[in-house]
Amino acid sequence: MENTTNNATPQVPPTMNPQGQQNAPYAVATLVLGILSLTTGCLGAGLICGIIGAVLGSKGFAAYNVNPSLYKGKGMLQAGKIMSIIGIVFGALSLIWLIIAAAAGLAYFEWIMNLMGL
DSSP states (O other): OOOOOOOOOOOOOGGGOTTTOEEOTTHHHHHHHHHHHHHTTTSHHHHHHHHHHHHHHHHHHHHHHHOGGGEEOHHHHHHHHHHHHHHHHHHHHHHHHHHHHHHHHHHHHHHHHHHHTO
16 A cells, blocks of 8 residues: 655745744844833833834844845834834823923922012
């Protein structure tokens, strides 16, 4: 009797083999910085992490687009860059809010001092 089962695995070209691919450059760093920029968006760290994450994401996309068959992790780059941009917006809004609140607090303090005659 012949053995009809085929135990051989199909050959995949090395450039298309997901096991041989590495993550896109800066993909993990962009994702981590994007998450940090969202979680610390109302602090100054959110703005800083967002800017760094967006820059690294752009560099990662540039390297990925040169030869996409060498890399995996385009989704990590996209998610990290989007979160970084949202973190930049949150950080900028919170910075504007802090400036407005500080100016209002100073004006209130001066008003109270004038009211007291000091």
